[in-house]
Amino acid sequence: MAGGEFALIAQLRSRLGTAGKGVRLGIGDDAAWLDPAGRQLVATMDTLVAGRHFFSDVRPYDLAWKALAVNLSDLAAMGAEARWCLLGLALPSRAAGYGAWLEDFMGGWRALAERHDVTLAGGDTVATDGPLTLSVTALGLVDRSVMRRDAARPGDRIWVTGSLGDAAAALDLALMERGREGHRVLCSAIQREALEARRLRPTPRLELGEAAASCGVRCALDCSDGFLADLGHILEASGVRAHVALDALPLSPELADLARTDSERLRRWPLTGGDDYELILCAPPSLSAALRQAAAARGLRLTAVGRILSADSGSSAAVILTWRDQVVPLPAVWGHVHAL
Ligand SMILES: Nc1ncnc2c1ncn2[C@@H]1O[C@H](COP(=O)(O)OP(=O)(O)OP(=O)(O)O)[C@@H](O)[C@H]1O
Ligand SMILES: Cc1ncc(C[n+]2csc(CCOP(=O)(O)O)c2C)c(N)n1
Numbered sequence: 001m002a003g004g005e006f007a008l009i010a011q012l013r014s015r016l017g018t019a020g021k022g023v024r025l026g027i028g029d030d031a032a033w034l035d036p037a038g039r040q041l042v043a044t045m046d047t048l049v050a051g052r053h054f055f056s057d058v059r060p061y062d063l064a065w066k067a068l069a070v071n072l073s074d075l076a077a078m079g080a081e082a083r084w085c086l087l088g089l090a091l092p093s094r095a096a097g098y099g100a101w102l103e104d105f106m107g108g109w110r111a112l113a114e115r116h117d118v119t120l121a122g123g124d125t126v127a128t129d130g131p132l133t134l135s136v137t138a139l140g141l142v143d144r145s146v147m148r149r150d151a152a153r154p155g156d157r158i159w160v161t162g163s164l165g166d167a168a169a170a171l172d173l174a175l176m177e178r179g180r181e182g183h184r185v186l187c188s189a190i191q192r193e194a195l196e197a198r199r200l201r202p203t204p205r206l207e208l209g210e211a212a213a214s215c216g217v218r219c220a221l222d223c224s225d226g227f228l229a230d231l232g233h234i235l236e237a238s239g240v241r242a243h244v245a246l247d248a249l250p251l252s253p254e255l256a257d258l259a260r261t262d263s264e265r266l267r268r269w270p271l272t273g274g275d276d277y278e279l280i281l282c283a284p285p286s287l288s289a290a291l292r293q294a295a296a297a298r299g300l301r302l303t304a305v306g307r308i309l310s311a312d313s314g315s316s317a318a319v320i321l322t323w324r325d326q327v328v329p330l331p332a333v334w335g336h337v338h339a340l
């Protein structure tokens with residue numbers, strides 16, 4: 001980008017890059033100089049592409065929130081304390097320029113960054129002939145071991161924070177509104193607003209992630225591709241299987257209302273929908289009380305949804321799904337999410 005790039009960076013620097021904890025040198029030099037103060041560093045990156053991860057007409061405020069939230073959610077799943085971010089922007093040319101866009105974008109970024117005391121320490125800005133693309137690197141700190149996806153053990157309880165499926169239902173609504181292929185959803189304006197807020201502004205469960213790791217939980221992952229697909233990552237990495245009780249999956253009141261009359265939806269949205277950004281945790285029963293307490297202290301819903309089984313127990317399926325204690329078939333996992 002020509003001159004506009006430097007004006008844009010100056011804005012980001014003055015509004016988002018002000019001195020933060022451990023920032024020796026932030027936006028403005030060839031690289032950021034950061035001080036983890038003797039702690040261990042956890043690093044993650046997620047990229048959002050217009051048309052694939054968000055609709056091009058998204059409000060910049062919401063886009064910024066989501067780009068940051070999905071990365072903080074990865075730190076939460078490791079049990080890390082979020083500290084710094086780098087922001088990569090690939091911007092297609094726009095008749096209206098990026099002045100007003102950036103103003104709104106920075107508002108959304110700041111709202112979430114301030115909540116977790118995360119500083120923008122650097123990034124990169126380029127022009128592109130392709131779609132608007134944002135790539136965020138998030139850096140966090142831990143003092144002890146992280147939670148890993150290969151650490152589930154037979155006998156562990158499987159826990160889920162918050163509720164599942166709202167964002168997927170909202171995506172169906174948004175697709176229908178745009179005349180695109182989606183599943184028909186009939187709901188009130190109030191229900192729609194609640195679901196849409198979950199799709200647009202996910203809440204990274206950083207406090208619970210840190211607390212769970214402190215309680216001794218060794219296995220977690222954040223749920224972005226859909227509960228079944230993400231649980232599948234844990235099962236594969238850990239070499240185990242699982243039993244999941246479909247009737248135990250936590251639903252928001254709005255989704256429970258919509259799914260009441262339709263068990264197919266009840267299965268699809270929370271199990272395969274994606275974009276939830278809740279944590280899936282696996283922990284031995286001896287940690288259940290401490291985990292429940294950690295969630296209650298933060299006003300966060302935490303639900304036991306199943307159990308980890310050993311690889312050689314019973315049937316060959318990785319996940320045994322039950323509904324009212326009867327085994328039910330697994331829905332097809334949403335294949336196109338990762339089609340390259
Ligand atoms: N291009 C890449 N180069 C190096 N490592 C990569 C690359 N893409 C992914 N990875 C690594 O692969 C692992 C899995 O990444 P993946 O993006 O599937 O998980 P995730 O970020 O938890 O999920 P999601 O992106 O759906 O939120 C991570 O360790 C990630 O750092
Ligand atoms: C416009 C639009 N279409 C589809 C979706 C749904 N979606 C896209 S990627 C993804 C999983 C995480 O992605 P990744 O694994 O690539 O990080 C999900 C649930 C959306 N949010 N917006």
Ligand SMILES: [Mg+2]
Nearest residue numbers: 045046047074
């Ligand atoms: Mg990723």
